[in-house]
Every structure is written in C-alpha cells, then in structure tokens.
Amino acid sequence: MTEYQSLFLGEAGELFASGYDRLLPAEESDSLDAEAVAELFRILHTIKGSSGGVDFNNLSRYAHSLENLLSYLRDGKVGYKSGMASFLVDSLDSMQQILDKESQDTLDSADFETKIAVMEKRVAEFLALPSSTPAPVSAPKPVPTTSNDGFILFDPADIAKFEAAQETTKLDDHYDHPVSDDGMIDAASLAIYEAMSAGNETIVADPTPIEEIRKSTASSGNIQMASIRVDLDKIDLLLNRVGELVITNAMLDRFAEKLQNHHDKNILREQLAQLERHIRDLQDAVMSVRMVPMEQIYAKLPKIVRDLAKKLGKQVRLVHSGDSVEIDKMMIEGLNDPLMHIIRNAIDHGLEPPKEREESGKAPAGLITVTAAQENGQIIININDDGRGINVERVVQKAIENRTISHEMAAKLSDEEKLNLVFNAGLSTVGEISDISGRGVGMDVVRSNISKLGGLVRLSSTPRRGTRISIVLPLTLAILDGLNVFVGDQRYILPLSAVVESLQPGPKVIKSNGDGSRKILMLRERFIPIIEMHRLFAIEPKYAQIEDGILIVVRAGEERFALFVDSFGAQQQVVVKSLEKNFRRVRGIGGAMVQGDGTVALILDPLGIIDKEREMILAQEAYL
Numbered sequence: 091m092t093e094y095q096s097l098f099l100g101e102a103g104e105l106f107a108s109g110y111d112r113l114l115p116a117e118e119s120d121s122l123d124a125e126a127v128a129e130l131f132r133i134l135h136t137i138k139g140s141s142g143g144v145d146f147n148n149l150s151r152y153a154h155s156l157e158n159l160l161s162y163l164r165d166g167k168v169g170y171k172s173g174m175a176s177f178l179v180d181s182l183d184s185m186q187q188i189l190d191k192e193s194q195d196t197l198d199s200a201d202f203e204t205k206i207a208v209m210e211k212r213v214a215e216f217l218a219l220p221s222s223t224p225a226p227v228s229a230p231k232p233v234p235t236t237s238n239d240g241f242i243l244f245d246p247a248d249i250a251k252f253e254a255a256q257e258t259t260k261l262d263d264h265y266d267h268p269v270s271d272d273g274m275i276d277a278a279s280l281a282i283y284e285a286m287s288a289g290n291e292t293i294v295a296d297p298t299p300i301e302e303i304r305k306s307t308a309s310s311g312n313i314q315m316a317s318i319r320v321d322l323d324k325i326d327l328l329l330n331r332v333g334e335l336v337i338t339n340a341m342l343d344r345f346a347e348k349l350q351n352h353h354d355k356n357i358l359r360e361q362l363a364q365l366e367r368h369i370r371d372l373q374d375a376v377m378s379v380r381m382v383p384m385e386q387i388y389a390k391l392p393k394i395v396r397d398l399a400k401k402l403g404k405q406v407r408l409v410h411s412g413d414s415v416e417i418d419k420m421m422i423e424g425l426n427d428p429l430m431h432i433i434r435n436a437i438d439h440g441l442e443p444p445k446e447r448e449e450s451g452k453a454p455a456g457l458i459t460v461t462a463a464q465e466n467g468q469i470i471i472n473i474n475d476d477g478r479g480i481n482v483e484r485v486v487q488k489a490i491e492n493r494t495i496s497h498e499m500a501a502k503l504s505d506e507e508k509l510n511l512v513f514n515a516g517l518s519t520v521g522e523i524s525d526i527s528g529r530g531v532g533m534d535v536v537r538s539n540i541s542k543l544g545g546l547v548r549l550s551s552t553p554r555r556g557t558r559i560s561i562v563l564p565l566t567l568a569i570l571d572g573l574n575v576f577v578g579d580q581r582y583i584l585p586l587s588a589v590v591e592s593l594q595p596g597p598k599v600i601k602s603n604g605d606g607s608r609k610i611l612m613l614r615e616r617f618i619p620i621i622e623m624h625r626l627f628a629i630e631p632k633y634a635q636i637e638d639g640i641l642i643v644v645r646a647g648e649e650r651f652a653l654f655v656d657s658f659g660a661q662q663q664v665v666v667k668s669l670e671k672n673f674r675r676v677r678g679i680g681g682a683m684v685q686g687d688g689t690v691a692l693i694l695d696p697l698g699i700i701d702k703e704r705e706m707i708l709a710q711e712a713y714l
Contacts, residue, residue, distance in 0.1 A: 095144045095193065100319065102137060102189060104287060107389045109133045109182050114392045116175040122163070130178065131160040137185070148197060149188050152206050156181050159213045171216050179396075181209055204624030320379070322419060329376050335369050337684050345401075370663060373569055380420065380568065384462045384471075385413040387422060387429065391460065394430060398437050405444050405455035406437055412462030417469055418566040424543045425471075425563070428536040431459065432473050432559050435533070440477030440557050450554065452476065464565070468587055471561040480551040482508050487513060509549055513537045542670070544680050546646055546697035562646075568666055572683075572693065574659035575642065578629040583652055583664055583683060583693045590643040590650065592658060597637055611641060611652045618643060621703050622654045624680065632656040644697040653699070678702045 112126045112133075122130075134157040142150035156178075162168045183204050191197035244688065343362050349355040388410045398405040417425070441447075441456030448454055460476045489495050489511045500508070512533045537547050545563035564570065564587065572583035593613075601610045601617070609620040620641065624631035633639040633656050641652040664683040667694070669676060680695030 092144065097319065098140055098144045098146070099189070101140065105133050105137055106182055106186055110179070110393045111389065113175055113182065114180045114396055117179055117396070120172055120175060122170050124164075127160060127163045131157065131164045134160055141189070146189065146192050148192050148202050149185060152185055152188055152202075152209065155206060155210050155213065157187075157214060168217055174216060176215070177212055179393075184209065193599060235697060287526075299315075300595060304528060322380075324378055325376065326420075326568075328353045328663070329373075329380075332369065332373050332376055333684075335372075336663070336665055337688075339366055339369060340685065341688075373437075373663070373665075377418075377566055377569060380418050380566070381416040382419045382422065383413060384415045384417060387417075387425060388413060388460070390426070391429075391433060393408060395437065395458065398434060402438065403443065404437060404441055406441060407455050407457050408460070409457065410460040410462075412471075415462040415464050415469065417462075417563070418568065420566075420568070421543055421563060423562075424539055428539045428547075428561070429460075429471075429473070431533070431536050433460075436473065436475040436477065436557065440475040440479070443477055465683060469561075469563040469565060471563070472559075473559045476556040479553040479557055480509060480512065480549075481553070485509065485511050506550075506605075509551060512549065513547070541695075541697060542675075544695060544697075548583060570664060570666060570693070571661060572664050573642075574691075575623075575653070575655045575659050575694075576632075576657045576659065577585070577627065577655050578631050580627070580629055581659075581685075581691050582623075583691050584642065584644070584653070585660075585680075585693070585696070586661060588646060588696045589645045590645050592640055592642045594639075595637060595641050600636055609654075611643075613643070613652075616650075618650050618652050619703075620652045620654055621699060624654075626699065626702060626706070644696050646700055649700065651700065664693070677705075 109130060112129055116122045116126055134153050136155055138150050138153035141147075141153065159174075163170065163307070177560040188197060188202060188205070258691070315414055323704075339362060346355055346358045346362060349358065376652050391410065395406050395408045436458050438458070441458075442452070444454035457474075457476045459472075461472045461474075462563065463470050486495075486500050486503075486508050490497060490500060492514070494511065494514045495503070501509075513536070514534060540547050540561055540563070543563055545561060548560040548562070549557070550560075551557040564585065570583075571586040573586050573589055575582050575584050595611065599612050600620075601612050602608065603610060609622070611618040613619050620636065622636075623629070631639075637656050639654055639656050640658055641654055642658065643650060643652050666681040667683060669679055669682050672682070676692075678695055679692050680698065681693040683693060685691050
C-alpha cells in the first residue's frame, strides 16, 4: 500500500463517521433536510475523487454511482422517498466493506459487481417512485446589481466561485471534475494533484472553498493547513526522547549531590531545577498532542447500536455525554473493544424486547447512557442500561457448574463478589449460543483489556431496573506523577492519583478480622483492609510490625485499602515503560521506569494488587 493510500484510509474513516452522523438521525425520522443532503453529497464526492486519486477505483466507481442519487436530491430534481436514509446507511456499509477488501487486495470482482448492481437498481427505483416529501427548494442565485456610477456589482462569493472555476482548468486533465456545481473544490483533490506533481504528502478530505485555501496561501504561495496528521509512532518517539531528558536530569541531580563545593552545588541545583521545569513543560506539550476527545470513541456507538437493535428486533435509545473529555490516543484502541462488548451485552442481555418492556410498565425503547468525566487525575466512564438487570443467583449457579467456585465458597461470597463472577472466563448465563453472545467470551475480555490500560472495572445491577458498569482509567499511559515507596531493599512507584493519605498507625487503630488472619485499619469510623506489601511480593521487610511502618491509603474506583510499607520518599514525574512488552505481565505491577542511576523501579498497579490479594485469600480459604 502506498503512503497516499494509507493517508486516504485515515481520512475515509472520518468521512464515513460523518456520513453516519448525518444518516442515523435521518433514518429514525425517515427524512433528509437540504443541509444533510448537501453534506452527504460532499462526503460522497470527496470519497469518490480521493479514492480514484489513490487507485481505489472500485470504491470510486461505487461512490460515483451513489453520488447520482444525492445529486438529484441536492439539485431538487427529486424529493425524499421513504426508506432512502436506511438505504444510504446500508450503502455506506457496503462502501466500507469494499474499501477494506480493496485496500487489502482481497476484493472479489464478481461480489463487487453484484453489490454495485443491487445499489444502482435501488437508486433507479427511488428515482422512479413518487416523492414522499417535496423536493428541496434551492437557494435563489444572487443577482448582480448596478450602482449609480454605471458599474456592475457582484457578490464577493460569486467572484470567488468564478476564480475557483478557473482553477479547475489546471486539474481537469489529471482528475475527475474536482469542482462541484456550487463552485467548491475538494481540498483532497487539490492535495492529491499537488502530491503527484510536487511530492506533497498531505491529503485533506474535507471539501473546502478554494477562496479559503487562497487566503491561507496569500503570504507564502504554499498551502498551509491549520492542522496536520502525524503518525503516533513519531509522537511516541518524541516522548521517549523527553523521557531520556528526564533520566539525564536525574543523573545530573545525583552528580550535584556529590559536589563538595557548596557554592557550585547550589548554582548547579538551581539550574537543574530550571531545566526540570522546562522538561515538564515539554512533556505536557507532547502529551497534549496525544490527547483526543471522547467523541472519537462515541462516533462509532450509534451505528453499532442501530445494527444490533435492528438484528435483535429491539428498540434502543443511546445517550452520551462528556464528548469533550480528553483521553490518551493510545488508549482508544484498547478501550474500543471493551466498550463494544459492554454495549452489545447491554442490548442483547440487558434490554428486554419492546412487548416485554411495555408489560412491565417501561417504555418500549430501552435506554443506554454512556457518560465520561475527568476526576482526581482519572477518566471515569459509566455505561448504564434500564433493562432487566443481572440474575445473581443464576451467575453463581453457572460459576459452580463451571467449577469456578465451590458451594462452600459461594456461601461466603458477598453480593458484590457474586456479581463480579461474570468477569470469569467462560461464564455465560445465556442458554442459546448465537453470533452475538453465549460463548462465554466478553466480560472477562473487558476486565483483562481495561486492566492492561492500568484501569479497573466495577459492576452494579438491580433486578428489573438495569445494570451499571464503571470503567476507571488513568489520564495517560505514558507519564504519571508517582510517590516513591520502599519495602525492604526494593523501591516502587505508587501512582499519586491513587493516593488518599498516609499515616503511621498506633495500635488502637489496627484491628483483626474474626479468625485473626487479616489486619484492618479503623480510620474515622471506617474499616479499611490492610495489604502487607512484603507478604504480597515475598520480600524481607525492614519492619514486620504494622505500627513500626507506614500505611498509605489508596483508592481504586470506589474501594479503599491501606498498603503497609516500610517508608515513602519524594514525589516525582515518571515516564512509563511497558513491562509486558519488554518482559512479561506481572500481577500488581503496571509498568516500570528507568531511574537516574540507570536501574529500574517498578510501578504499582492498585487494581492488580487488590486482585492479587483476593486471589491469595481465596486460595488460602480453599486450602483450609
């Protein structure tokens, strides 16, 4: 695949998303206004021209045939007919399939000819049917007026359109009519033409008025865009270089400590402190480039909900908020699959069919709400449905059948622990296997993938009222503010966003559970489980008695627990290195960092620590 084709694939994804944004509401209302028609025409026109320019000729041909229908609608030659919006949604689906296969050179020519023939036949049927709504009225063309001095005055927009038309003569021999009837020239067409003639590597898929392009080129003579596309690997490389600066700065700081001349030491440390501030600013600037709004994730949800609801014969309303909340772009791929699993489960398992909902006094259309917010240095995403809820007893029964737990263990579980059994691999309460669900794959994948992102998943459900799933994620995977903690001769980094408070406890606040096997902190009338880090990681501690060491109260979602460590040190900002990529995955460890002396310090994962502790307790109870 050429570099230009790769650029087009990125732009095409955004164009398809924009098309669905216009068509899904139109499908629901079974209508298309003039603005939506014009936007859809521009989207198809851009896809047609740009795909042809990078040798995706089958997609270009399909888009060209479909564009005819939008052209008739836009020009007022036909009116909207019932079902057109649904047909256009299905046609965009076909275009995406064609692009996927054509980009991988796996498109079957016979299958393509069938697809385009079916589409063209349907277009012909729409053009032959009587209109269900009047044809849109085109805006009146501006009429030139004559001033008192005899000169004819033209609207500046008309002049710009005339100049745009003149520009097309340069492109007509190289490209299929890049200028539309309203004097618009696709920026993508212009970019592709210049790329072929002058080596320009930028393709912009938004159709932009040529006069706007000229305004941006008046001073320099070259096209300058307000934004550019940068490969994420290049941003990661830049971030790694910043990380090297952090390590070098730490090394210099250690060197300054060893200087005997106090005057030189103080001067050097002041300069290093200034360098550290500049490095932090540089880190923040690079990170801001990596951050993208949640709306990029939300954009895919309406189409998934529409397709699945249609397949299952259910009515579903999707509401989302927090579109502008920013998340690390590296997390999007890792978050997409878990979010899709949750949405699919909500529609398939959670929401009842319309008739069943009406019989129970609910609206026929089920409601799924997705919210995103930024709190305490974390991203919190909540997915709610107003369906039937989870049958906890059925979950426990299935877990016993799968030998995930025993009858004795089930009797000791709390309601929350019973509910969390749905995260075990292979557990499905669905009796019938389908292509949507029932194979026991889903919620275990959700938890695993979110854990890899350094996050956690929490589940709550009320019978007949619905289910809520909360996902808590760090703001970024690349940089975090950490607290140095020490256990024995080991140093760890604890994410500062998870720290609530620290204390050196007295004997009065340390309690034990019934059998004396676990220690509990009683803090302000709240009982907080204590996790002894030296036992968890099998390390010889400096202090064996909790009263001699330090307790750090940590928050993981809605849970709190206290880590027993020997001591803690200064805070610092660290560049996170993936332990899984460079070594292997370790439960309770979220990553690693390179210290100033070149050694490696491990970054603690609060969620993993909780899971590891629970696993050890369950294993101990099973042994007893």
